[in-house]
Amino acid sequence: xxTKTFIVSGDSYTVPMMxxxxxxxxxxYLAQERGxxxxxxxxxxxxxxxIFNSLIDAIEQNKEKDIIVFAFWSESFRVNFFDIVCRxxxxxxxxxxxxxxxxxxxxxxxxxxYAKDTSRFTHTVVDSMQKQIGECVVPEIQYAYECAVNxxxxxxxxxxxxxxxxxxxxxxxxxISPFGDYTVINTLKQxxxxxxxxxxxxxxxxxRRIEENNQYYKHLLESQNYMGFxxxxxxxxxxxxxxxxxxxxxxxxxxxxxxxxxxxxxxDDKIKIDINDGQYSRPVYIYx
Amino acid sequence: xxxxxxxxxxYMTKKVLIAVGDSFTEARGITTSWPEFLWDIGEFDSYVxxxxxxxxxxxxxxxxxxxxxxxxxxxxTVVVLWSDVQRINFFDTANRQLAPDSSLTFKNPHHRYLxxxxxxxxxxxxxxxxxxxxxxxxxxxxxxxxxxxxLTYTYRKLYSLEEYCKLRNIxxxxxxxxxxxxxxxxxxxxxxxxxxDDPLNLxxxxxxxxxxxxxxxxxxxxxxxxxxxxxxETGLTQELHPNQEGHKQIARLIHKFMNDGIxxxxxxxxxHESNFIYD
Numbered sequence: 330x331x332t333k334t335f336i337v338s339g340d341s342y343t344v345p346m347m348x349x350x351x352x353x354x355x356x357x358y359l360a361q362e363r364g365x366x367x368x369x370x371x372x373x374x375x376x377x378x379x380i381f382n383s384l385i386d387a388i389e390q391n392k393e394k395d396i397i398v399f400a401f402w403s404e405s406f407r408v409n410f411f412d413i414v415c416r417x418x419x420x421x422x423x424x425x426x427x428x429x430x431x432x433x434x435x436x437x438x439x440x441x442x443y444a445k446d447t448s449r450f451t452h453t454v455v456d457s458m459q460k461q462i463g464e465c466v467v468p469e470i471q472y473a474y475e476c477a478v479n480x481x482x483x484x485x486x487x488x489x490x491x492x493x494x495x496x497x498x499x500x501x502x503x504x505i506s507p508f509g510d511y512t513v514i515n516t517l518k519q520x521x522x523x524x525x526x527x528x529x530x531x532x533x534x535x536x537r538r539i540e541e542n543n544q545y546y547k548h549l550l551e552s553q554n555y556m557g558f559x560x561x562x563x564x565x566x567x568x569x570x571x572x573x574x575x576x577x578x579x580x581x582x583x584x585x586x587x588x589x590x591x592x593x594x595x596x597d598d599k600i601k602i603d604i605n606d607g608q609y610s611r612p613v614y615i616y617x
Numbered sequence: 618x619x620x621x622x623x624x625x626x627x628y629m630t631k632k633v634l635i636a637v638g639d640s641f642t643e644a645r646g647i648t649t650s651w652p653e654f655l656w657d658i659g660e661f662d663s664y665v666x667x668x669x670x671x672x673x674x675x676x677x678x679x680x681x682x683x684x685x686x687x688x689x690x691x692x693x694t695v696v697v698l699w700s701d702v703q704r705i706n707f708f709d710t711a712n713r714q715l716a717p718d719s720s721l722t723f724k725n726p727h728h729r730y731l732x733x734x735x736x737x738x739x740x741x742x743x744x745x746x747x748x749x750x751x752x753x754x755x756x757x758x759x760x761x762x763x764x765x766x767x768l769t770y771t772y773r774k775l776y777s778l779e780e781y782c783k784l785r786n787i788x789x790x791x792x793x794x795x796x797x798x799x800x801x802x803x804x805x806x807x808x809x810x811x812x813x814d815d816p817l818n819l820x821x822x823x824x825x826x827x828x829x830x831x832x833x834x835x836x837x838x839x840x841x842x843x844x845x846x847x848x849x850e851t852g853l854t855q856e857l858h859p860n861q862e863g864h865k866q867i868a869r870l871i872h873k874f875m876n877d878g879i880x881x882x883x884x885x886x887x888x889h890e891s892n893f894i895y896d
Binding site: 385450456472473476477 | 743766
């Protein structure tokens with residue numbers, strides 16, 4: 330019997346050697362447990378387009394092998410440039426908040442290349458989005474949010490369908506919820522009007538419309554391979570105090586081992602974990 | 618999407634044509650565009666046109682996928698005209714053209730797209746800077762590598778749509794509006810961040826994923842036939858886009874390719890310069 334090859338892609342939750350404290354990410358533990366060969370394509374700050382493209386490439390390159398594929402999806406507001414670099418859209422307020430958590434001050438912000446580049450990039454992109462949004466039936470800011478989430482849901486479903494058509498064993502989960510939280514609206518409101526509603530209301534209205542109307546959301550709800558919207562790595566790790574530190578929300582070593590265990594279990598029993606506390610959320614990370 | 622054109626015939630039947638593309642398919646100001654002509658001369662019961670001026674290949678791929686999934690239970694034929702490799706899609710909301718400053722006309726203060734061109738210039742610089750930073754960090758910093766990645770990013774889209782349509786038994790025919798293999802604009806944009814000693818001879822890597830599959834594909838009209846060059850050499854233009862007769866000819870060319878599988882050819886190999894900026 331041939332050894333299975335476990336092909337995994339994701340963001341910083343999956344990337345090897347993210348921190349000195351976490352030499353092995355969860356896929357390494359899972360592959361060791363199962364006796365599988367491992368191909369880990371994750372990238373720190375990786376967007377869902379990076380995850381999708383890297384998996385398509387690896388499936389093509391390894392289609393003669395006995396493969397099992399896993400996508401640990403990231404948040405929606407990340408952009409991939411030519412499979413070289415990914416950028417996270419983040420408001421100035423969000424970047425400052427992360428510096429605050431890390432007990433740094435504003436002078437650190439202004440001297441940080443990451444913060445400056447992210448801020449400059451975010452302003453340029455959100456400005457472009459506002460200029461090109463066109464007419465919509467809901468507030469523009471909500472529509473922009475829905476479009477970004479839809480892009481992620483489409484990729485998630487496409488990979489699910491792609492593997493199903495090719496009889497490839499595939500599982501997936503979200504490391505960070507595709508829905509994000511009010512901080513996403515904070516990013517958009519740098520150029521879009523809030524139109525008299527607060528950030529949380531826009532998120533709630535956007536999520537409700539997606540739940541009611543989005544075909545990819547509905548397909549994913551029914552997918553046996555997806556661990557569900559009621560689970561995401563960040564909330565699971567955070568609610569179980571398995572983070573590296575208060576300022577760094579990535580999983581510590583025990584967190585990676587726990588992720589390996591629950592994903593291992595899902596592959597066996599397909600039982601979805603429900604950690605839904607009624608509110609989606611997202612961390613803010615600095616990748617310098 | 619709200620700002621794209623989605624034309625549909627008023628009746629829904631069994632054989633449906635889905636036409637997807639950029640401004641060469643949207644055809645603003647044209648009474649009848651190539652999808653309508655193709656529907657007219659082909660054997661389709663109805664058609665759907667999903668197109669947007671300035672669309673990136675990412676947007677085109679997603680629009681095709683959305684349309685295919687919307688019309689799941691009929692016999693579908695999908696025809697796609699792909700766009701420029703340097704257009705970037707931001708969440709299906711905005712599409713932006715990356716371009717070198719030499720192709721932008723913002724030095725003319727009376728130009729009506731002055732602010733937009735400044736935006737394009739800034740974005741192009743930001744993205745090229747970010748690419749260079751990461752390439753060097755990963756010890757892969759070369760203009761050839763960046764060139765290859767820019768092209769492969771689009772080739773994967775073409776290949777993925779072909780594979781997806783094959784898996785779903787959907788007829789697909791596709792071609793390109795612009796050159797997908799090289800271009801002065803790409804090289805000059807790369808030269809924003811890398812020293813390119815000999816721009817005329819800068820080439821991507823000889824091997825690029827998916828390119829061979831596309832070269833051998835029976836549903837792809839080939840890299841050598843470019844709709845933009847075709848309408849320029851035939852003079853069927855209106856503001857550098859196909860005029861009414863140009864759209865009719867494009868429909869005929871696609872229809873012929875659908876029937877005989879023979880790739881159309883240009884009379885001349887000349888590549889005409891294209892600089893399209895949309896607001």
